[in-house]
Amino acid sequence: GDVYKRQVVSTQSTWGSKRGPVAYKMAEVVQAEQPVVAGLTPEEALRRVLKAALYRDKLAKGLHEACKAIEARRAKLCVLAEDCSEAKYKDLVQALCKENDIPLMIVPRGTDIGEWLGFCKYDAQNNPRKVKRCSCAVLKDYAFEDEAAATLQRHISTL
Numbered sequence: 001g002d003v004y005k006r007q008v009v010s011t012q013s014t015w016g017s018k019r020g021p022v023a024y025k026m027a028e029v030v031q032a033e034q035p036v037v038a039g040l041t042p043e044e045a046l047r048r049v050l051k052a053a054l055y056r057d058k059l060a061k062g063l064h065e066a067c068k069a070i071e072a073r074r075a076k077l078c079v080l081a082e083d084c085s086e087a088k089y090k091d092l093v094q095a096l097c098k099e100n101d102i103p104l105m106i107v108p109r110g111t112d113i114g115e116w117l118g119f120c121k122y123d124a125q126n127n128p129r130k131v132k133r134c135s136c137a138v139l140k141d142y143a144f145e146d147e148a149a150a151t152l153q154r155h156i157s158t159l
Helices: 042-055 062-071 087-099 110-116 147-158
Strands: 003-015 021-031 059-061 077-081 104-107 136-139
Touching: 042 059, 042 104, 042 110, 042 136, 042 147, 059 062, 062 087, 062 136, 077 087, 077 110, 087 104, 104 110
Parallel strands: 077 104
Antiparallel strands: 003 021, 059 136, 077 136
16 A cells, blocks of 8 residues: 555653753654546556555656666566657657567646656645656556456556
């Protein structure tokens, strides 16, 4: 599941210099429960798989890293943004994927990929702010086999 930090005011206190007891904050790591969904959409499955792979260093982000992973045939899946402004960028990634038999998924917006890869800041309500675009990402390996990975693999086989 997703891991996030929650600020908790401790019930313990320490004695300050002249002010008396002072409560201090400590960060508590909480494991978020992932809801069991009857059927994941391919986009939701892709989001979960990319986020899990990001934390386990199984992603290549950006053109340079993606091209190296594709040419070395270490890629399981390539994700490309449809709204990429450089036509040559898209042509290069598509040609490399076709040449090396790597499945290619096209995502409508680069900001979606950027949000899934954590290229943003989060506000107090955990909503993404200042999301940076990412036009290409390559999944080198699945972080673990779960429902999202199985759904994504089924979708890739239909491409």
